[in-house]
Amino acid sequence: MTRQLPIIAVATAPGKAGVGVVRISGKNLEAITKALFQKTLKPRQANLLTLRDYDGQAIDELIAIYFSAPASFTGEDVLELQCHGGPQLLELVMRRCLELGKGEGLVIADPGEFTLRAYLNNKIDLAQAEAIADLIDAQSEAAVRGAARSLQGAFSDDINALIEEITQLRILVESTLDFPEEEIEFLENAQARQRLLVVKTKLQTLRAGAKQGKILRDGIQLVLAGAPNVGKSSLLNRLAGEEVAIVTPIAGTTRDRVKESVNIEGVPIHIIDTAGLRETQDVVEAKGIERSWDAIRTADLVIFLNDADTKTDLNGLREQILGQISSKCPVLEVFNKMDLLSEVPKTSPANALFISAKTGDGIETLKQKILEAVGWGGPQEGSILARRRHLDCIGRAAEHIEKSEEFAANGNNSLELFAEELFLAQNHLGQITGKLLPDDLLGKIFSQFCIGK
Ligand SMILES: Nc1nc2c(ncn2[C@@H]2O[C@H](COP(=O)(O)OP(=O)(O)O)[C@@H](O)[C@H]2O)c(=O)[nH]1
Ligand SMILES: [Mg+2]
Incomplete structure (x- = not known):
């Protein structure tokens, strides 16, 4: 999915600006840091340093901050260079870093590769990774707030709560499966019915919220x-x-x-x-x-x-x-x-x-x-930002919950099918946060990010 090599990219937008940030992420950046500045840096400290070219000429005076794994955005070592924000200057900084990092295998990052690493190192889940891209692309204040909430995990929390609810129901079903004579009673079981109702209600709320989130995005x-x-x-x-x-x-x-x-x-x-x-x-x-x-x-x-x-x-x-x-x-x-x-x-x-x-x-x-x-319910407290992909996953989960209900209604001997549908619903929900997501889909999602994210 991603390479083991250290990666580098300009993290700020192209063009002239007061500050331009170059970011390096890798398993161990001490050697590269030493090559750049002739010393190791204390983590999380701002260091005013001069980056010099091969002939000793100063390229820029910059602020370097070192983050030690796993306490960084990507979960790896990260070296952040806050340079002056000129396109030519940043080009030179990049070139010098690539030169000095060559021995360590330093390469230019693919689009979204920093965020992908953050995801693979469990710093964020997939819905949060998508929220980063959406936050950057947000076209309105409401969209910014929605993306920020998703990034904070509001959307993921709701999904995880629902998955947990389904898990509880499955535990209930599966414990009954071991005692076939109790199957019929299970379906009369008030607790089971209650749980299924909770799942359905939560799923509906999630769907309504995601629909609004998709409109906003x-x-x-x-x-x-x-x-x-x-x-x-x-x-x-x-x-x-x-x-x-x-x-x-x-x-x-x-x-x-x-x-x-x-x-x-x-x-x-x-x-x-x-x-x-x-x-x-x-x-x-x-x-x-x-x-x-x-x-x-x-x-x-x-x-x-x-x-x-x-x-x-x-x-x-x-x-x-x-x-x-x-x-x-x-x-x-x-x-x-x-x-x-x-x-x-x-x-x-x-x-x-x-x-x-x-x-x-x-x-x-x-x-x-x-x-x-179009069904816009107005700006709501706690609204999130969502994508077509999320709505599709929720829609599929809803289909399986509906089917599970049918099996529950059928009574005799359908408990296993009931449990299977719950399992499938759970899987679709899990894909939103990235659990059980096929690799090619993952690649597709991150390739839509810009370079440097
Ligand atoms: N009185 C009046 N004329 C209008 C109004 N809207 C458009 N028009 C006129 O109707 C004509 C056609 O307008 P246009 O916008 O090109 O129509 P389209 O072919 O549907 O795109 C133009 O001469 C406009 O000035 C309106 O609300 N009131
Ligand atoms: Mg016209």
Whole structure:
């Protein structure tokens, strides 16, 4: 999974800055430290030192801190060099370290290799390792707080508590398995039923929290769809607060997809403005419309925009859109250009939303409806950040718990199957924190990290 060799990387972002950090991690860094500074360093002490090139010229005056294994981020020896933050300078520092560390096998770290080592040395679990990447990538304050909570172990604690709950239930089942005559009574056993109920409830809470966490991390893909000229691009511009898309009175102006990300209450909303849906002879526009349909099919939420002022025949467009989207994707029906109307038409559907992209009327309500539609419960005390991977694991665990219930209901001789389903549910949950995770998956997760993490 990882090499035994010591690794090095610049830990800070590329570019100019006051400070730039170079980090080295390895089983034993005393020789490298001595080669760099002609002395050993006391652990956890800031040392003001000069790093010199082969000819004795100073490269930088820096602060070096030595962490002895296992009391470090990676669980190995770590040498942290706080240099001045110039790209060329850091390049030189790296080169010099690699030169002097050659004998020890010092190599440049792979993306995420420091965090991978922290994980392999049990300093953090997998959900926490992922939280580090998410904390760094966080796009909003709410996302930062969620990732920080996951990193502190809030998410892992919940998972471990649930795994423990399932373990208790399994112990109960397995002790019964040794006494077959007691099987039937087991299922009447109030304690067993109670425990299964606790497992189910905890799993539901975990799932709800992870769903919110996924929205917070990844945001939602919002597609603006509708006939040409209803004001889709104007709405995008209004939501973005700037002129991202071209707006003209000419139908068919938008041809390619225009994307813009905005934040509504900390939730990243990735808005996709599409070409208006209509029959066309224009080859370019037709391609654009094809792409609109692709976007609609993969959306998390579709706004079907209408022009409130015209009674254009939509030729079944509404039905066509509803026919294309997945059953899980909500659709908001919105009527634009209400500034052209003196009042809301009496014939409009009860939950229709009236807005004006031009004046901004109704936009705040629309934003709230967007959050509601995707099931965003608002910033919550103790919310965490979660990934698709986590939701998948929780979903599979839930399936096995459901099956276990069926076996429990079947009565006779199904206790072993009941126990087996519990075991499988437990395994899926364990994959979130990294227990029993296949190696290739592990590699995939860490390769998505940046260098130096
Ligand atoms: N009066 C009024 N005109 C609008 C509104 N929204 C868009 N328009 C106009 O409708 C025309 C088409 O707008 P556009 O955003 O390009 O529509 P799209 O084809 O759906 O992207 C432009 O002339 C806009 O200025 C609105 O809320 N009120
Ligand atoms: Mg447009």
